[in-house]
Structures are given as C-alpha cells and as structure tokens.
Amino acid sequence: MHSVASLAALVAALPSALAAYQGFNYGSTFTDGSAKAQTDFENDFKTAASLAGTNGAFTSARLYTMIQGGTTSDVISAIPAAISTKTSLLLGLWASGGDASFANELTALKAAISTYGDSLGPLVAGISVGSEDLYRETPTGIENDAGVGTSPDTLTNYISQVRAAISGTALSGASVGHVDTWTAWVNGSNAAVIEAIDWLGVDAYPYFQNTENNGIDQGAALLNSAISETTSAAQGKPVWVTETGWPVSGDTENLAVASTANAKTYWDEAGCPLFGSTNVWWYTLQDSAPTTPNPSFGVIGSTLTTTPLYDLSCDDTSSNTTSSSSSTAATTATSSSSTAKQQTSSTKAATTSAAVSAASSSAARGAGGAGGAHTTLTTSTSAPANTVATSTYVAPTTTAGSGSGGAGYNGTTTATTRGGSSTTGSGGATTSSSTVVVTNGGAVVKGSIGAGFAAVMAAILAL
Numbered sequence: 001m002h003s004v005a006s007l008a009a010l011v012a013a014l015p016s017a018l019a020a021y022q023g024f025n026y027g028s029t030f031t032d033g034s035a036k037a038q039t040d041f042e043n044d045f046k047t048a049a050s051l052a053g054t055n056g057a058f059t060s061a062r063l064y065t066m067i068q069g070g071t072t073s074d075v076i077s078a079i080p081a082a083i084s085t086k087t088s089l090l091l092g093l094w095a096s097g098g099d100a101s102f103a104n105e106l107t108a109l110k111a112a113i114s115t116y117g118d119s120l121g122p123l124v125a126g127i128s129v130g131s132e133d134l135y136r137e138t139p140t141g142i143e144n145d146a147g148v149g150t151s152p153d154t155l156t157n158y159i160s161q162v163r164a165a166i167s168g169t170a171l172s173g174a175s176v177g178h179v180d181t182w183t184a185w186v187n188g189s190n191a192a193v194i195e196a197i198d199w200l201g202v203d204a205y206p207y208f209q210n211t212e213n214n215g216i217d218q219g220a221a222l223l224n225s226a227i228s229e230t231t232s233a234a235q236g237k238p239v240w241v242t243e244t245g246w247p248v249s250g251d252t253e254n255l256a257v258a259s260t261a262n263a264k265t266y267w268d269e270a271g272c273p274l275f276g277s278t279n280v281w282w283y284t285l286q287d288s289a290p291t292t293p294n295p296s297f298g299v300i301g302s303t304l305t306t307t308p309l310y311d312l313s314c315d316d317t318s319s320n321t322t323s324s325s326s327s328t329a330a331t332t333a334t335s336s337s338s339t340a341k342q343q344t345s346s347t348k349a350a351t352t353s354a355a356v357s358a359a360s361s362s363a364a365r366g367a368g369g370a371g372g373a374h375t376t377l378t379t380s381t382s383a384p385a386n387t388v389a390t391s392t393y394v395a396p397t398t399t400a401g402s403g404s405g406g407a408g409y410n411g412t413t414t415a416t417t418r419g420g421s422s423t424t425g426s427g428g429a430t431t432s433s434s435t436v437v438v439t440n441g442g443a444v445v446k447g448s449i450g451a452g453f454a455a456v457m458a459a460i461l462a463l
C-alpha cells in the first residue's frame, strides 16, 4: 500500500541490513500514571536504538493510541519524538471506547497529519485500528471480563474512517491493519475485518498459556503456532508480530517460569529467528518505571539504560534459526484447546492495551496504567494451583470502577483470595473502590480482569 516514494523513504529510514521493522511497544504513561512527555519518548527511543548487542536494529515503536496522556484528543508526543529520533511508528487508534472515543482518536490522527505530515509520512510502518477488540467480544473474553471490545462491523466501519482520514494526505500510503489474538483471526465471523485491512497483527504470550505445556522449552513453538494459525486465516496478507515476550520476573504460570534466563531463551529461540525477516514489536523495552509490575517483561529494568538485563545479541542462536518453525506443526495440533490456550495470553495484552488507552484519555490520568502494570489474573475453568494474581487499580477522583491492569486511575487495591472453590471477581462500574479477586486452587474461577477498563471507558464516555 505504500507509494513508491514513501516506501523508498521508509526503507531509507531503516537500518540498511534490515528488511523488517523491529521495535518495542510503548504505552502513553509511566507505571505511576503520569503521562510521557516528548522528552520521555525521545529517551525511550534513543535507548532502544542503542541497546547493547542489537546493532541499532530496534528503531520502531508501536503505539496504542493517537492521544497524548492527560488530554482529550491532543496528538501523542511520541510522534514528534519519533521524528526527532528517526524512529518508525506503528500507529494505533484505540477502537473499543465507543464512537465518541474513536472520534477523538481520529481527531488526533488528523491533527498529527496536518502538524507533522511530511516528516511523519515516511516513518509510518502502518496504522492499527484497534487492539484485541474482537477477542474481548468472544465468550472467552467476556467470561474473563477482559473489557469492552468491538464487533467486526464496527471495526470495519472504523477502518473505513481511517482510510478516509488518510486519503490524499501524507499518510495516504500507510498500510492499515488490526491487532488481535490468533483465535480472533481464525474465527470466520471476523473475515470481513481481514478483507478490510492490509496486514494482520498478532499478540501472543506463551507464558500466559497456563492451560498448555508452556514451559520455556515450548515458548518458541507456541509463538510459532500462533503465527501459523493467523497466517492460515490471513487471506494472503502479511502477518506481523505486534506483541510477544517472556517476563524476567513474576509469578509462575503453570510450567512457565519468569526469569532473566528464560527471557533470554525466549528472545533467542522465538525472537531471533523472526528479527530482520518479520515485523516484530517486542514486549517490551521497559515496563517498570518507576514501579515494577508482576510479571515484568522489560528487557531493561526501572532505569533507562542501554545495557539490557540479558544478552540480546542473537549470537547464541545462529544454528537454531530453523528449528523453531519446524516445531509449529506439533503445537498446531493442540487447537482443540485453543480457547483456553488463548484466554490468558490475550488477557494480559488486552489489559495492557486497555491501560494504555485509558491512561491516554482525559478521564484517566492517575497512576497505574502505563500499559505496564501487566496484571496477571489467571482465569480458567480449572484454576491452576498456587496461582496468585494481583492487580493494581487506581481510582480517579470522580470515576470509579474496579479491575485490573491499572487502567490509569488513582488508588491502589490488591485483594488476594486463596483456596476458594468458586470465586468470582467482579468489576464495579459504579463503585469507588477497586476489587480484584485472585484465587488459587479453586474450580471455576472468574476474575475481574478488564472490568476496570469497562468502567474507565464508561467514565470517559460520561464526560
């Protein structure tokens, strides 16, 4: 979809040896909810581009929203920061907040084009209309209280609106896509979305697939299975990996142990074979500034540094680059459990996106969001033993809700329940305190993850 001119400029903006975009995901706030300013994004992007061991290859940034944190529809300051640091951008518009919310995203998109058009155009890797919106509307998403989603009809309508907004502008060559879980992509009810877009983004977290054999030894295979399933539904369109990663710290999820060593193994075995050939936005550069979430996925800690927590060089993996794809077939066979398999991984990502988006809105400017709280609420029909999920939720002065992931509100509540036999955590759209129920050892557990986001969006729309 790129014009020849913009494609040429775009390629020129990439490191010469790189045939694909490589970068990280960036929320609009810190973990305390304060909005990132242009200098913050610039420091992030410079750090990513200078990460030891990566040969300067991580020069792309995926955003979840066009809107600057703490404003209604101002352009996110990541855009001028990307221009000043020559960082390419996978732009994102939050698409689960209802029409008024989406109109604000479009306002910011149009403002970005009019303000930065000529500088911005060549840096745009693509535009994602939404993030995991379809997943959140599925029975699994609803059971998980993953938050408000979007129907395929609404999404295709929004995609049309984005195409109209960029038509005839400096971004007219930008490819328009959507990010979701592989289970959403293979669902035939969503085929119209695939028809409407230029590329498919897939978010996948083997660590959260706690109803599966998800030890680190299966990490690459599980990711490749998600990519393979998505590709099978893609109508020949490109599949980009928009979020994946393995935590350096945090709770154990079934067989998945969060550790720096395992994060490095996942980077080597799942990431390195993709880097340079598939567009990848890793999760993530940093998610622990100023506070460290559980789990934490950052390749650096709470202080910005170009020295990663583990070796990112891919030097260890040169002889292994073909083994990971060959393992796909084995895990594809597990698709009968695909629903369970997907739910936890997408729960995390949905929460992240929700937090980022909410934190970017005018109604949400407390602490907690940052797309980095990475609340893990393990939900499944048979709760894993010894699972503990905690959630931080920050309530605003006038809005209430409950749930997870720090939807960008002020106030912190963590509730932990153990040993329950049938526990339901509920999100309260009208309460003024948050409730997050976490269980272990229980059967039929429902958590309230994402419920806070529903409340957040309700609050936003009520403004």
Ligand SMILES: *[C@@H]1O[C@H](CO)[C@@H](O)[C@H](O)[C@H]1NC(C)=O
Binding pocket: 134, 137, 138, 139, 140, 151, 152, 187, 188, 189, 190
């Ligand atoms: C399939 O997609 C439709 C539309 O997005 C959704 O309503 C439905 O719940 C999905 N089915 C499953 C099993 O996820």
Ligand SMILES: *[C@@H]1O[C@H](CO)[C@@H](O)[C@H](O)[C@H]1NC(C)=O
Binding pocket: 269, 316, 317, 318, 319, 320
């Ligand atoms: C290849 O992968 C295996 C297991 O994943 C690992 O033990 C081995 O060290 C790797 N080889 C290289 C050269 O990194």
Ligand SMILES: *[C@@H]1O[C@H](CO)[C@@H](O)[C@H](O)[C@H]1NC(C)=O
Binding pocket: 365, 366, 367, 396, 397, 410, 411
């Ligand atoms: C949010 O809480 C922090 C401390 O936890 C406080 O400094 C800040 O003023 C609060 N913000 C709002 C909007 O209440």
